Amino acid sequence: MQRKKISFAILSAILGLGTLLSGCGGNEEVTSTTSSNSQGQSGQFATKMKISMFNQGTFNAAAPVPPRDEDVQRQMLEKEMNIDLDMMIPQAGQATTKLNTLIAGGDIPDLIFLKSRADLAQYYDQGVLADLTPYLDQFPELQKRFGNDSWEAMSYQGKTIGVPGYDNVNGISRSFFIRNDWLKKLNMEVPTTPDELFEVMKAFTEKDPDGNGKNDTYGFIGGMNKEGNLQTYGFDSLMWMFGVNPPSAIEIKDNEPIFLFIDPKMKEALAYINKMMEAKVVDPDWVTMNSPDLLDQKMFKGKVGFMIRDARRLEPDYQQKMKEISGEVPEWIVIPPMKGPYGDQIVERKSFQGNSWAISAKADKDKIIRILSMLNYLFTDEEAYPNFAYGIKGIHWDVVDGKIKNKTSELSKEMKEKYLWVDHYRMPRRGDDAEYFSFQNPKTAEAFKDNQQYVGPTLPGNLLTPDPSDTLDADRTRFINESLVKFMTGKEPLSNWDNFLQTLDTKFDMQKYKETAIKQFKEAGLIK
Incomplete structure (x- = not known):
């Protein structure tokens, strides 16, 4: 799978998932996932291994981590991969501080969820994260699970240094x-x-x-x-x-x-x-x-x-x-x-892929393979999917008339609160899975599904970061916004469109902006 080079200057401006965590609160559809346990069948790994996970990708940081004997999803992962999983859930707003403290103390988690691509590049530059390029070809189903644009977001200096964290949600809010x-x-x-x-x-x-x-x-x-x-x-x-x-x-x-x-x-x-x-x-x-x-x-x-x-x-x-x-x-x-x-x-x-899973540079080859096998199972196993995306069978979902039915919306407030911790494992849910959202009105699910075909690809302009030497950047953007509003309202006649373009060139140095964009696109390998 080909990857494009992305410069750190570009990466430093990429924002995290932000408001698109609307998917965490409920939104999506049921599409089939491809089962592939080629790297992770039970019995595939004879030696038990301890894996530490820094999971700030949880959909509910306030939810407790349950004891192992109550944690159904954790038991599934541990049994399938023959691991002891030590999952850490940082408190909301404290994830970066907590992670940096662990790194400074030499106690780097084996598997780290990062919310922004800028963090992914920065930690890699600091020697914290492993290069996953040599291993990913062993996991073709995991590569298929995410689109090329998502994988390109994981690329830095010609290397793949992360696995997409989870799908962003599109096709519902607009x-x-x-x-x-x-x-x-x-x-x-x-x-x-x-x-x-x-x-x-x-x-x-x-x-x-x-x-x-x-x-x-x-x-x-x-x-x-x-x-x-x-x-x-x-x-x-x-x-x-x-x-x-x-x-x-x-x-x-x-x-x-x-x-x-x-x-x-x-x-x-x-x-x-x-x-x-x-x-x-x-x-x-x-x-x-x-x-x-x-x-x-x-x-x-x-x-x-x-x-x-x-x-x-x-x-x-x-x-x-x-x-x-x-x-x-x-x-x-x-x-x-x-x-x-x-x-x-x-x-x-389509929203830009900011979030990712990264693996510690301290992990040896065997541990990297085990972790990627776990992600492969988590994101691609068809039978496992509802157990992670929806929750516990018989409580959050069940099979009704041969089809999976999400019952989350039917649960009492007390039951929802009792099982809040299932939100720690919802990352595999697909961005186009309407069943995940448990819509009450079938027309909502229908609209969401229908909209997916009209979600356009991510624009490369999302990769750009302002040039620090471009002192006119903020004023230029403001001028563009104000001019567009004036034109559409009639306060400025469209006969003055050429004057608008000329002002951009002469007063706001549009040429410098164009040169900056071309330079960064070349660094990203998007243009030659």
Whole structure:
């Protein structure tokens, strides 16, 4: 399996999993995993080995570590691998300090979960971590378990120094919601293109879809965060219809970086949103929508017909909030993203793989093989999967009518609290496994599964780190954000687009930014 070189300068800027730990709280689907015990069949290892694990990848750092005789998952790992597993769960917020203390004292854990790629590179540079390159070809199923982009995130100086920690979750938080009851009333079909979507939004605004005789409905509501960035609040999803996105979005095509925020297609995306603004189909409150909670309130009030929100808004708790606030439960449905003029059909881009499993440089060959065998079993064994992803059979899940059924949502509060520690082992859960989330509404699971086909690949721009000598970086980013907002609202006419590009070059040294990007992409082996 080929790997690309990644420079430490790039690595130092990569963030950890962050908010995408939403997967830890509940989200995903059931896809089959491939069973391969070629490295870890019971009896494969004759000599018992002690393995120490520093597990800050737990989905619940506050949960206790149970005694061995109660810890079903630990017993499975120990029996399968013939090991004594000593698992350490650092307290939330203290993981880095605890790990550094262990390293300074020479007591380096054998297996270490790291939350950021920058940490992975730094500890390797310090001589703490082992190079896994010579061993991974013995584990083809483990290599297949994660995509190439995830493995590339484990690469540093031409070597593979980690194993992906767990899948990030995509295809749920940015779902295309539309009022199906309004479509029916206005005798309209689900839109499939930007033009059709505009006509629907216009009708939702002008044709009294709620039938109250008042001019109080809108086709769309979006927003931007408190820093003035349009990403994640809806408008960016509209831009993806044209294959572009704001500031950090950079693709590589024909061995050249394509800066999507200044690509000619961005001008088309802004013209589309400006058309929406001019037609007054956008709820004017969008300028105050700087948090997800505020957008939720708009959804609950039921006066907007199209939004980009989390598919879990179909779950009973959220449906109840809609009823409490608006007096009804609107018939919201999740639809595929529009197919844009260039063939783009994107719900969101796949999140960057930041988290990883690393192995101590003090581990000898036999221990490295044993640990990789354990990860291979943990992540690829089909029969073991539900025991780690869902919890304890008969309590958290069971086989019903020949199919696995996650019963977590049916458990009492007391039972959930009693078995909180199963969260220490959920890392193998797949990022597209709807059964893991134990959705109560089948439509939520359906929407989540359907969205997976519209998750685009990770953009290489995520690898870039600002050049310390580029003193204009922050001002440049701010100028880009502000200009995009001005263009889409009409405060700046799109006839001034060329002036915007020229100002980027002359006042904000866009050429320096381009050179920095090219240099780092070359170091990463992404362009020649």
